[in-house]
Amino acid sequence: MIKQPSPNFDDRKGCDAPSLVVLHYTGMKDGASAIARLCDAAAKVSSHYVVEEDGRVFQLVDEAKRAWHAGKSFWRGIVDVNSHSIGIEIVNPGHEFGYRAFPEKQMQAVLTLCEGIKARYALPATAFIGHSDVAPLRKEDPGELFNWKMLAAHGIGVWPEFKAQDDEPLTFVASEKLLTTIGYDCGIDEDGLHAALRAFQRRFVQHKVTGQLDSESAKTLRAISRIS
Template sequence: MVVIHYTAMDSAQEALQRLCDPQHEVSAHFLIGSDGKLWQMVREKDRAWHAGAGEWHGQADINSRSIGIELDNRGDHPFAEPQMMVLERLLTALLHRWKIPPNGVIGHSDMAPGRKLDPGSRFDWLRLEHQGLAKPRGSGELPQTVELPEFINLARKAGFTANVDDQTLLNTVRLRYRPWATGPLTPHDLTPLIRKTGSS
């Protein structure tokens, strides 16, 4: 899989120094600056220390089965157009080279709910989905009613299998699909998780 992060630092150079400093025990395969500059720090076939504890679709040890991409962004502003264009080109190449399905492109928060928030509420997941670079959200009909067990079941089927409490799970799914949403569970929280009959 591919895990997308934001650096939460003030500059790409600052992030680069951190990611290349053995003292910090953190690394990633790629870093993309806000201006679109691309650095590769770890070979794709090698393990990088970018994900930490977490789970996606029942698989743990994400570091051993993923490529980590860091984006120069503090998490409080939109991602720059040159940066997104380079990310799209990189993802296209990685998915083809490693035969990664769109469902394998996730945010750090998806696999580490409650512990991580990146790439955050300002990241444009729909943009990637429209290009086949991330799994498209469900387009099923809006349910008339909603029950928590149904939401949990749908979320786990979608890949959110980390062991967290119900509220953290809701917050995590919303961060990916409806970052503006607040308050109790609603039918709109289920819609992105519902696949049309006959769709994969």
């Protein structure tokens, strides 16, 4: 763990300990530029941790403090996601600069870091979410190449386990209730619902990120909402 203190933090509001962990990608050319930005007082952004592609982990903000990573967000009724979460930036150029697979060493470092956080705050698996989950209309990170399935096998985030009843048909309109149960903000119109669905697919139906309700997404929605 490499200490790289950022001036960009304040006090958590309305809670003492984090109940969520938000995973991001940096979305910049390389890790060094991302860390420089996250430590630049003028940028007014930060995260608690940055995980490099080679597996090095930098700590920028103390876990007790509120880092500035989520922006305008929502999850299960929480609107000040920064106050309630730990933010982890995972180095990857992202969709804008050449989105690519997350190396094995990096994923192992993310797993170890998340396991430590999970134990420190006695968090459930459902506490681990992506930036796009809390801001579906604005964000795509960490994206459809991120290995949520591997993390879930270790209790970091959830992954579907199907039952026969999951095959029951589901209408687009009815999908809103399930997405809301899981935690998503489905917005005020169809665009919002499509965006929430797209964010869900980026995590759980990664080969089919369309924002349209297909039978595989419907089945997966039923399975995930049951364990949410």
